[in-house]
Amino acid sequence: MTTLTTEHARAWADRFVAVGKDRDSELTELDRKAGDGDYGTNLRSALRRVAANLEAGPADSPHAVFLAISEAFLNTGGTSGPLFGMWFREFAKAAKDKPVTATVLGEAATNAVAVVQRLGKAEVGHKTMVDAMAPAAEALTAAAARGADVAGALAEAAKAAHIGAASTEKLLAKRGRASYVGEHARGVIDPGALTVAYFFDAASH
Template identity: 50%
Template sequence: MTDHIDGALALSWMNTFTEDFHAAQQALTDLDRQAGDGDFGTNIASALRKVVAELPTADDATFASVFTATANGFLATGGTSGPLFGMWFRAVSRSTATEGTDTDLLAQGVAAGLAKVQTLGGASVGDNTMIDALAPASQALLDASTGGLTVDKALTSAARAARAGAASTADLLAARGRASYVGDLALGVEDPGAVTVAIFFEAGAAALSA
């Protein structure tokens, strides 16, 4: 049982996410080639290289410093997804107290980031974007907060919700982003941004249960 995410756990979460993303990068690139311009995997990999270069050492890591470094790496990356993820991570980085982040704070930070991304990108659930994974994950965290779940259990719930949301994008016609240009040709193809959100929450659940 984990009550809060301190610097060491935040660093483990981000390192796990980086490893898991790289393992999935080719598959995500293939998804983007079917529904976009094929540069999603390359752009996110570039962002993560910047993140790794900025991450604090294990001795200096706090939840805020790890996610601030993550936000900075994504904001310094081109394309559409990098800045959107960056703004989301920036909101998450602010959801902390002295000892780290608990379920309540994480739920608030993820929800604030979701609102920011929706304001900037204009997407809603059903538009076949990262929002289709991020919104249900955010709701799962809010429900976990209301239910008094510890943060490890909350992340497990969020990961399941994000993965289900990502899977749902295969049945959606895109209303935003490059996938909207190809119409029916994108049916059956999961949105790579939504899948990446699922990978992120799954990495958090794995890091906290290790």
């Protein structure tokens, strides 16, 4: 697949909604251990809005699909909702009025990380969603440079995001809610980073 079709983008979004629901208890428990326990509730609310936005449509292009996801998260409370909303918005912007190739997705992911880092003041190693977002963007860009198609590049991004999310388990949080509980959050995977990995998983399953 050389370009992301509307059908694939919509299936990707639908699978992300489904996996978010399936993993809700897991993500809530991780946040209960390392944060204030509201992550699962906020994610559930965002995903309900994603589904509603997609149904309201028209989700007739990858741009429209990503925009529907972005607006759903931007209208969700908590710390992570708006950050995810801004992250997804960069994918929507990149997909507007042009074919969505692996290169375009890599550029979108790179720009999206920069936006989240600027707003959240987080770096790789701070035990946040950035620990999955940044390596995923790098993997997407590298795969595109090697000539990988969309599916191959997204699979590489998913793999990198999972490695990045797993790395947060041993970290001491420097940003986000987990930073308030100090050592109590060590040994817990950041739920935001894991959500990023699940998002990229949803692209390739």
